[in-house]
Amino acid sequence: MKFTAEELARHPDFLLSIRHLAGTLRGMFQAGPRLARLLTSHQRWLLTQTAYALAMQYDPGDPSSGFSAVSLTTLITQHKVASRNTVLNFIEELFTYRFIAHAPGEERRRPRHFEPTEVSNQAMYGWLLANLAALDMLDGGDRAGCLQAHPELLRIAQPLVARSCLEDVAWREPPAPIALFLWTEAGGLVVDHLMARIDLSGADTERFDVGRVETRNLAGDFMMSRTHLQRLFAKAAQQGCLGWRDEPKKTQLWISRDFVREYCGWQAVKFAYVEQAFHFARATLKGVPAKVPAEA
Structure with a gap:
């Protein structure tokens, strides 16, 4: 389907x-916090996905292809996701922590091309796998x-997802309540944590219970x-996105159903692109059956 x-x-x-995907991504963060933080704000998500997609489409015979400071800056600034300096600082961070390396023979060329290291390849594979598993739960x-x-x-599917998400304003610019979290550092982690913990069995028609949340421990994590x-929680509370059932202690958190509904609608945009890209890749790659046998 x-x-x-x-x-x-x-x-x-x-x-x-x-909720399942949020829990999986939370586990990925615990396994590799520094790498996982590349996807913890929407800006960094777009930067990471776009950079990886460019690397996957590198053609040694075409100097303009692939992941370089020039190619990433051009795409990102064209869509007003980040400034040139932000892109360059991002690339420097990737290189410093060995999430990327110079493509073989590119160390002294201009523009220098980069390629993801094995840890980055594994992380992106894990991200796509988690999204596909979430889709499998539906059908x-x-x-x-x-x-x-x-x-x-x-290698086929990820660039399609990245380019589609970057070019679609519906994903690139989240609704205001979602953007409140996702345009801030580590805001994506906070939303994943809340979504992974919502109680779907509650009868409240306006709120989902999240349970006990200790801001000191969560911030440390x-x-x-x-x-x-x-401050992030306070702003969200002012907008009615979330609140506390035990004022003034502020330990028992709830999140509004309207916020969750809007978040689901926004996530559906990305999931649809993952779906399209997967089916295209499956149909394109030779040797991949239309349906993998159950025992596989």
Whole structure:
């Protein structure tokens, strides 16, 4: 089955899939915090996905292709995601922590081309696998199993997802309540944490219970300042996105159903592009069956 964004947003189990994905991404952060932080704000998500996509499309015979400071800066500034200096600082960070390396023979050439290191390849594979597994929950599909059997699908599918998300304003510019979190450092981690913990069994028609949240511990886990996290929660509370059931202690958190509904609608945009890219890659790559046998 191929889902559209509209179908995903309406699917009765989509929230369950999103909660599952949020929990998986939370686990990925715990396994590799420094690398996972590349996806913890929307700006860095767009930078990371675009850089990886450029690297996957590198043609040694075409100097303008691939991931270089010039190519990434051009795309990112064209869509007003970040400034040139932000892009250059981002690349320097990737190189310093060995998430990227110079492409062989490119050390002294201009522009220098970069390629992801193995740890980055594994992280991007894990991200795509988690998204495909979340889609499989909706229709009993075999997307994740297919990727596991044919990991080379990543090279075809990921650039399609990245380019589509970058070019679509509906994903590039999240709704205001979502943007409040995602345009801030580590804000994506906070949303994933809340989404992974929402209680879907509650009868409240306006709120989901999240449970006990200690801002000091949460801020420490996500390597962000407690003050920054408290201000983020305060702004979100002013907008009615979340609140505390035990004022003034502020330990028992709830999140509004309107916020969750809007978040699901926004996530559906990305999931639809993942869906399209996967089916295109599966149909394009030779040797990949239309459906992977169950025992695979």
